[in-house]
Amino acid sequence: MNVLMVASECAPFVKTGGLADVVGALPAALSRVDVDAQVVLPAYPPLFPLLPEGTEVARFDDLPGGSGRIVKVTAQGITLLLLDAPQLFDRPGGLYVDENGKDWTDNHLRFGALSMAGARIAMGAIDGYQPDVLHVHDWQAALAPVYLRMAGRDRPRSMLTIHNIAFQGRFGPQVLDRLHLKTDWFHPEGLEFHGDLSFLKGALMFSDRITTVSPTYAREILTPEFGMGLEGVLQARAGALSGVLNGIDTDAWNPADDTALAQTYDAKTLKRKADNKTALRAKLGLDPDSSGPLLCVVSRLTNQKGLDALLDAVPHLVERGAQLAVLGTGQPELEQGFRDAALAYPGQIATHIGYDEGLSHLFQAGSDAILIPSRFEPCGLTQLYGLRYGTLPVVARTGGLADTVIDANIAAIQAKAATGFVFTDVTAAGIAQVIDRLVDAYADPKLWQTMQRAAMRHPVGWDSSAQAYRDLYAELV
Numbered sequence: 001m002n003v004l005m006v007a008s009e010c011a012p013f014v015k016t017g018g019l020a021d022v023v024g025a026l027p028a029a030l031s032r033v034d035v036d037a038q039v040v041l042p043a044y045p046p047l048f049p050l051l052p053e054g055t056e057v058a059r060f061d062d063l064p065g066g067s068g069r070i071v072k073v074t075a076q077g078i079t080l081l082l083l084d085a086p087q088l089f090d091r092p093g094g095l096y097v098d099e100n101g102k103d104w105t106d107n108h109l110r111f112g113a114l115s116m117a118g119a120r121i122a123m124g125a126i127d128g129y130q131p132d133v134l135h136v137h138d139w140q141a142a143l144a145p146v147y148l149r150m151a152g153r154d155r156p157r158s159m160l161t162i163h164n165i166a167f168q169g170r171f172g173p174q175v176l177d178r179l180h181l182k183t184d185w186f187h188p189e190g191l192e193f194h195g196d197l198s199f200l201k202g203a204l205m206f207s208d209r210i211t212t213v214s215p216t217y218a219r220e221i222l223t224p225e226f227g228m229g230l231e232g233v234l235q236a237r238a239g240a241l242s243g244v245l246n247g248i249d250t251d252a253w254n255p256a257d258d259t260a261l262a263q264t265y266d267a268k269t270l271k272r273k274a275d276n277k278t279a280l281r282a283k284l285g286l287d288p289d290s291s292g293p294l295l296c297v298v299s300r301l302t303n304q305k306g307l308d309a310l311l312d313a314v315p316h317l318v319e320r321g322a323q324l325a326v327l328g329t330g331q332p333e334l335e336q337g338f339r340d341a342a343l344a345y346p347g348q349i350a351t352h353i354g355y356d357e358g359l360s361h362l363f364q365a366g367s368d369a370i371l372i373p374s375r376f377e378p379c380g381l382t383q384l385y386g387l388r389y390g391t392l393p394v395v396a397r398t399g400g401l402a403d404t405v406i407d408a409n410i411a412a413i414q415a416k417a418a419t420g421f422v423f424t425d426v427t428a429a430g431i432a433q434v435i436d437r438l439v440d441a442y443a444d445p446k447l448w449q450t451m452q453r454a455a456m457r458h459p460v461g462w463d464s465s466a467q468a469y470r471d472l473y474a475e476l477v
């Protein structure tokens with residue numbers, strides 16, 4: 001089975017979020033279940049060194065925004081089909097934003113070109129390569145199934161995966177022409193969303209299959225609270241929609257063999273995890289003698305993640321004898337809020353503003369629990385790292401968080417199945433309550449260790465999800 005993926009990010013090459021992790025990990029996992037997945041990705045500057053190694057396999061003169069060529073290269077085990085179109089992608093700044101953080105004004109052309117290149121390859125533009133399924137990720141690739149249908153094709157079959165429905169790719173109707181989109185498809189039953197063109201809606205209307213990254217999020221986005229205006233479209237396509245959980249890279253995230261830790265450990269040598277707590281406390285200037293649990297946050301600091309509510313719960317957390325270590329960047333008022341909290345409670349709260357992959361591993365290993373009080377969370381990765389590291393996740397009951405953490409209620413504790421703490425109310429009071437439960441459980445070392453072992457046994461790799469994707473592809477073809 002040949003699957004052509006189209007995406008705007010792919011770890012470890014270019015990443016702004018979880019989308020990149022999925023696109024980077026899925027091809028290897030799929031190859032283990034006999035699916036060959038190749039990835040169409042823009043050739044951004046960090047990828048230029050790969051271009052000379054690659055082979056030109058296709059050339060297009062009439063993409064939105066000009067011409068481009070496809071360079072095929074294999075790197076880190078992934079076959080990439082790089083869209084080399086320097087006028088669109090060779091620039092400093094971010095993947096989607098300029099150096100001032102403003103969206104590039106030609107994002108519709110940049111990702112229209114990516115989508116069209118994907119559609120052309122799906123239709124056989126590369127000699128000797130015919131994909132069976134076109135699998136597109138998020139709005140940046142979402143016009144590919146539209147171009148396929150516009151060419152009058154219903155093969156290969158197509159699938160959209162939504163990683164976060166908050167990002168939809170909305171542009172004024174004046175861009176239709178430059179994107180070579182048929183104007184008679186611009187109506188509410190087609191590409192139009194409240195007077196604008198919506199890339200994501202295009203794929204919702206014209207893909208054969210729609211998935212998102214957890215079963216709970218798949219249900220949630222059918223409601224106005226989570227659907228971000230697209231719930232009606234999704235309800236109409238509910239029969240084609242399902243959720244497949246993300247996995248994590250269990251080689252990169254392995255406490256038994258992680259060079260970023262002060263001390264490696266596994267479920268049998270859990271005691272050694274304490275050395276990481278000592279190291280993390282020392283690094284952050286936290287009181288080494290505090291007897292309470294050390295909680296951490298590793299996150300974008302945004303309201304989506306419920307961190308404003310956590311900030312309000314900080315006094316309670318300190319009162320209960322817990323410590324808090326925060327690693328993140330994001331909204332300035334939240335960065336400032338956690339900096340101020342660290343100043344107000346020296347030794348109990350520490351804040352590290354910045355993005356630091358290595359440090360995030362030590363945070364996971366050195367903490368007793370990780371707090372993820374998200375208001376919505378399509379899948380979430382940090383709770384999965386937490387499970388793997390025996391760092392109990394404390395999560396809001398939403399999206400993939402609800403699907404991956406088993407709450408320490410009485411029945412789950414008795415069955416030795418509990419892996420963390422799940423709560424419903426993302427407010428300071430709701431967080432205070434769950435912290436009370438956590439502090440009580442931490443005071444019972446036997447219970448805590450049983451939960452850690454259950455957490456570390458929980459499967460968090462890609463194997464079952466890769467099979468689920470393979471089954472969906474097989475159904476489609």
Ligand code: ADP
Binds near residue numbers: 299329354356381383
């Ligand atoms: P989202 O994609 O919404 O940001 P996820 O939980 O799906 O949330 O993925 C976030 C990823 O980014 C995780 O791999 C997490 O460890 C990482 N991350 C977030 N903030 C930081 C940070 N400040 N330093 C290092 N890694 C971070």
